[in-house]
Amino acid sequence: MHQYRLGADVLEGSPAEKDLAVLVDNKFPTRQQCALVAKEANGQQAYSRPSQGFSILCDQSKGAHRDAEIPWQVFQVGPKAGGILEALGFRKGGEAEGEHVVPAALGAGLEAKVRSAGVTRGFFGVTENGNWTHSPHWCWDASVGTHATILFTKEPYSQDALHGRSAILRCEVAEPANVAFEWLQNGLPIQDTEQRFKEGSNLQFIAIDRHRDTGEFQCVARNVLTGEEARTANASFNIKWLETGSVLLRQPTSTAEIQPSSTVVLRCHIDGHPRPTWQWFRDSIPIPDDRDTYAISNKERTLTLRSASPNDNGLYYCCARSAIGFVCSHDNFTLNIIDESFPQPVIIPQDLIVTKNEEAMFDCQFTAVPPPTQEWLFEDTPITNRSSPVSPCMPRTIVFANGSLLITQVRARSTGVYKCVGRGQRGKPAVLEATLRLAEIEDMAPFSPKVFTANQGHRVACVAPRGIPPPQVWWERDQKQVPTAGRVYQEAEQLIFTSITETDAGTYTCHAANKAGEKKQELSITVATVPKWVEMPKDSQLEESKPGYLHCLSKASLKPTVTWYRNGVSISEDSRFEISENGTLRINNVEVYDGTMYKCVSSTPAGSIEGYARVHVLEKLKFTPPPQPLQCMEFDKEVTVSCSATGREKPTIQWTKTDGSSLPSHVSHNAGVLSFRKVSRSDSGNYTCIASNSPQGEIRATVQLVVAVYVTFKLEPEPTTVYQGHTAMFQCQAEGDPMPHIQWKGKDKILDPGKLLPRIQIMPNGSLVIYDVTTEDSGKYTCIAGNSCNIKHREAFLYVVDKPAVEEDEGPSSHTPYKMIQTIGLSVGAAVAYIIIVLGLMFYCKKRRKAKRLKKHPEGEEPEMECLNGGAFLQNGQTTDEIQEEVALTNLGSSSGASKRHSTADKMHFPRSNLQTITTLGRGEFGEVFLAKAKGVEDGEDEALVLVKSLQTRDEQLQLDFRREAEMFGKLNHANVVRLLGLCREAEPHYMVLEYVDLGDLKQFLRISKSKDESLKPQPLSTKHKVSICTQVALGMEHLSNGRFVHRDLAARNCLVSAQRQVKVSALSLSKDVYNSEYYHFRQAWIPLRWMPPEAVLEDEFSTKSDVWSFGVLMWEVFTHGEMPYSLLADDEVLAGLQSGKTKLLQPEGCPSRLAKLMQRCWAPSPKDRPSFGELATTLGDSPADSKA
Structure with a gap:
């Protein structure tokens, strides 16, 4: 058992001067789950430990409690101790329920400090003056602490690395939001440099250094909000390297002590990791380990000459090889045992580095008795005092009498190893080598411009280019060398700013020079400062339909970048706005909905400032x-x-x-x-x-x-059955004022009298006659009667059958044709009779229901009650039935002459030039939505008011959704659903032209109806009016769902209402501005969160039953006069409520309980438990509603 003590500051604000002591047992069970649970017991707080299904094996400090292995154990502590525990950061749990206890854990601050002490699990208690002041102690396991929310997904690990090569240590967490990362080396924070810096959360090494980058590295992740901290395990580099060195005399201590027959030991100072293997050479010839003359020790890296003699004289060097590479010693040892008869070097030639065309002089002298002879070799060829006979361009070489060698005009071919050889009467020739190299220097790598933040420290490294000899590097500014000390100074190859200011901005030049010449590279440094205001945005009044300006003028050392936001959404890509170079925002054409809050953000790399302005739009009349x-x-x-x-x-x-x-x-x-x-x-x-x-x-x-007198039929076409080859006739007569015009449609084509086949005629009285009918003539025929004010149509079917064969012989079979006609007649008659009976029953039930309602609500009440109970709504003098018929005729007119093969887009094509924009209503996911006048879009009207939705996005999914929406409205035909009147697709942006009614969207209508301004409020909404609105929406949605369509955004804002209180389901979806607050950005999409069921939000499952949920919210909107659902909750709270299933809308004031229960059914958690739209329409139609709201 070990004890650790943490200081009093761990108490986190507790006034008690006490320590937190930690007892750590290395045998503590890894499966142990220890927690604290607060529980009332005789007025005192009890802290308990749950077993979680297995026995607790915590030792309670050697006998403090002997029943430590009991699965459930309660410890009593006084209120004072409980307060101390809470000050320590322990959190209370819930009440104990049987064997189920809600665990608690250490507070975030305490847990971080305990972790930093290296404690992962153990016992905790409070001590005073080294003594335990409260018993028992509490056990804790870091692996189950509820605050340990930082989970590493990638941790640094120990790895091999090559000296001078790049490397990276990775560190990532599961939830990076609000988490800051720091790297430690041997427990100390790492400062960023050019060669080693933090990139994101990882630590990047440009070039590993075997001296600088040794030790233990650790990643620290810290939550900047909670203070919670987590650390990874330590990681280190196994740095592999191979470095050249010299050959030194180890024994004897100096060359003067070397005598013939003495022992000479040389040591190779090449080293590396992993340990390389060494090899020795004399005069470029490998030396064998023969144990007689030479002894080689790899362990000691030595070469031993057991009995040195002048015969062993020569140049000794070593080479080493490892997985990294192969290197040889750079400073070698020449053994020269003096024997008067042996040649001995007096002057040893030195390696030379010269420039091209420069001369080179090697000095070399030997001595011996008698005097030795001397010669020079280059590539083992003797050098003479003349030019090369092979190449006159070969530099001239001169060997002087004193043994020196002169090479004039050194070229590249002159470089290499030169040997000076001395020969005596005895012994081996003495050979001395020297290398001749040309000086060179490579170009420097260019710098990328640097932008540094003012008042901070920065450094820039200048990497020396490759060169012979190694170039010297220095920094200059304005042709003056940067000093080696001060606020701005150079150290080795680095330019260092201790605290950079604006005056330090400019061009700095890195110079590198050697004997071959000088190279330089310029570096541009910009110092960024935080912007300062010149003119902040101000609240402004802008006139509608005119340009408006909002100013955002700032200055900084770098030109600030200005970004404007409207309601928190960036407007940089909106074509209605322009941002000038000085940051001024121009609204090209101010609309009413532009009256909102704008934010300007001016930023540089050093930071940003922001200003706000509210725009008040002065509406035009x-x-x-x-x-x-x-x-x-x-x-x-x-x-x-x-x-x-x-x-x-x-x-x-x-x-x-x-x-x-x-x-x-x-x-x-x-x-x-x-x-x-x-x-x-x-x-x-x-x-x-x-x-x-x-x-x-x-x-x-x-x-x-x-x-006008609206069109009525005097004579309607009836279903007709005829033999093939006979004549068929449909009669159709209508009356009205102006006198209606009759037109026929057959098999989905308008029958143009000027283009009909000779056997098909339209009579002056309106009848349609088809001579010599064929089976291809079978199908539906429609009589369309219309005048300048309204249109109606009636349908009938033509059945063409084969005429039965006539038998020649007499007998019973001679009556077959008559029987066949009789059979056909009976069949058709029975079918017609069945249809008549069904229609009669429907008409009877409808009349009976209407009569019952009229009994409940006598005349004298509002006329809207008739609409609610089945009567016809009026829209500019047209009944609902007539509007449906007008839809049919409009579709006919737009498809005149078209075949079945034509798509919806072809049939609904409408010329863009016939649209005249009136005003913009707002902006949705697809683009702008505006009101317009359309010429010729409605039969019988020169102009009509229409709603136009534009497709201004490049997003493929949104383009597909736009086409689906057009297809949906194109296929629907119902009085309570807006009609698709046309499509403009000959150029971009594409337009969808939809029906519009005079009072606008239902949301605004509901809000106005609640207004206290009598001049603005049209008429008070009674409960029956509200039920009527809901009923109409349910009927429209029933038609939509029967067509197997899903709306996905049903709400009051997406329904239109006329002055006659007729409601139509539409899809304005003004999510970008007017109703931006009613949409929530979730999973890269804007969704109507407050109108959606859980399965649609969380699982993206949309169906008719998800529309039913939205309809329930729409009912709630109607009865609250357009209030925002869950108005007291933020969007995140609504989302959490949908996930938990605990968020519910309250019953609106004045809403009948029967309708409130219907809303609750719409919000059933399971989609299958929600009613259908047909059931909703029936229930609402049968609902008594006579109270005022």
Whole structure:
């Protein structure tokens, strides 16, 4: 048992002057899980240890508690001790429930300090003056500490490395957010240099140094928020190297003591790791280990001459070989045992380095009795006093009488080893060698420009180029050498700034020079400072539809980079904005939704500053949207015509007759709505809507109202069965004012009278006649009747059958044709009768349900109640059924002459030139969404107000989603779903043209209905109005789901509402600005988090049942008048609530309990437990709703 003591500061703020003592038992079980659990016991805190399924084997300090092996054990401590434990960082756990106890662990600060002491598990207790003040002690295992949240995914490991080569030590954690990394060498922090620096969380070595990079390296990861710290295991380099050295005389101590027949020991100072093998040479000839003349010791790296004689004279050197490479000694030993008859060197030639064309002189002299002869060899060829006969260009060599050798005009071919040979009467010739080399220097590697942060220390290394001899390196600035001391100085090859300032910026030159010449390389240093404000962004008032400017002017030593953000989203790539070089933001055309918060960030490598500005948009006085210039009213019906406008102040809206006459008594106007109680013929004419306020004056819009009798059928086509080759006829007559025009469509093609086959005729009375029918004529035929105000159609099927063969002989078979006709007639009649019965039952049930509702709600209530209970909604004088029929006709007109093979895009093509932009509504994932006037998009109307969605993204997934959305709306045909009116795909960006209605999106409508401003609020919403809205959305979504489509973003903001309270499901998805706060960035996508079920958010599983969940939230929006779901929670809290299943929306005030229960069913955790849209529509349609909200 070992004891470690930590100082009083470990108590983390506890006033008690006590230590935390740690008892560490090396035999502590590795499976042990020890924790602290707080529990009330007689008013005192009890700290317990759970067994977690096996016995606790912690020894309680030698007898403090003898029952240490009991699986469950409770220790009683007083309140004072409990307070100390809490001050130490112990956290309380939960209450004990049987064998299940919520574990607690050491606090983050305490755990970090305990880990740094090298303690991984043991006992803990409080001591005072060396004595345990509280018993028992608490056991702890670092492997289960709840605070040990830093988990290394990559740790440094010991590895081989080559001296002078690059290497890297890696360190990564599972959750790098808020984690800072530091590297230690032998326990001390490592400072970044050019050769060794931290890159990300790793430690990078440009060139391993066997002296500098030895020792233990350790990575430290520290959470900057919690203070938690974790360390990796130590790692080191096994640095492999091989370094040349000299040959030195080891015995005797000096050359003067060498005598004939004496022992001479030479030592090779080449060394390396791993240990190399050595080899000895004399005069370039390997020396064998013969144990007689020579003895070689690899261990000692020595060569022993047992009895040296003049015959052993010569140049001795050694070489070494290892896995790293092969090197030889650079400073060798010449043995020269003096014997008068042996040649002895007097002057030894030295190695020379010269420049090209320079002369070289080798001096060499020998002495002997009698005097020796002397000669020079080059490449083992004797040198004479003449030029080479082979090449006159060969430099001239001169051997002087004193033995010196002169080489004139040294060239590359002159370089090499020269030998000076002395020959006496006795003994071996004495050979001395010298090397001649040309001086050279290579080019220097260029520097990349450096940007340094002001007021910090920096250094730059200049690597000397390769050269012979090694070049000398120094730094200069402005042609003056940088001093070797001061704030800016050079040390060896490094340029060092102790604290760099702006004045240090400029060009520095690194020089390298030797005998061959001088090289230099310039380094540009820029000193970056933190930007300072010249003009900060300020709150501004910008006028709508005009350019607006926000200034962000700053200065620094480097030109700052300016980035603008709008609602936290970068706007650098938005084409509506321009950022000038000085940082000013220009909004090219200010829109209403530009009124929000903007942030400017000015940054340099030294840091950044940011400023904020709120933009208030001064709205222009305008109609929203402009009233349609031509509108129809159905004769003898109740009709309303809406006109709305906005401005800097809420405008007053009035209706007048354009000719100045007063409005009839049965016509009234309130809050922009012109109401006709019962339309008469005299109501036709021009009416003017006037919107005015005091600061902006007034604007006018003229609307021509046409009174018409809508189309009705007098005679409808009926299903017809005829024999092949006979004549078929469909009758169709309609009436209305203006008189309707009749057109036929057969088998999905418009039948153009001018292009029909001769056997097909359209009669003046509207009947369709087909002569000599064939089986190819079978199919659906549609009679379309329309005038300038509305359109209707009726369908009938043509069945063509083969005529039975006629038998020649008489008898029972002669009646076969008649029986066949009778059989066909009976079959068709039975089918028709069945259809009539089904339709009759449906009509009867509908009338009965309507009658029951009318009993519950007598006349005198709001007219919207009729809409809710099955009556027809009015939209500019058209019923819901008629709108559906108009959709059908629009589709027919757009596909005139097209075949089945044509795609939706071909059928729905609409000329871009026929669009006139009115105003931008906002921006979504695809691009901008705007209102426009479309010419000829609706049959019978010159212009129509439409919603246009543009595709301005290059993202392939978003482009696919855009096509899918167009396909969805193109295939849907329902009164409560917007229609796809056209596609513009002849150029980019592509446009999707959708139906739009006059009051805009449902979210704004709900908010306005809650407003206390009576001039703005159209009419109060009753509960039945709210139920009507929900019912219509459910019907639209039922149609959408029956088409096997999933909406994925159903919400009030994505539904449109008309002045007649007709609701249509749409998909504006203004996620980038107007409704940016209702979207959440999650997994690289913007999602409507508060409207989505858990399986869609967490598992990306979308279905009709996920739309049902969103519909429940939409119902909640309707009954809260457009409030934000979970408005008191942040997005992260909503996400956590969806993951845990604990977040629920409360029942809205004034919402009937039956409807609240229906919402809860929509939010069932399991998708299969949620109702279908058909069930929702039926339940809402049957719901009594008569209270005011």
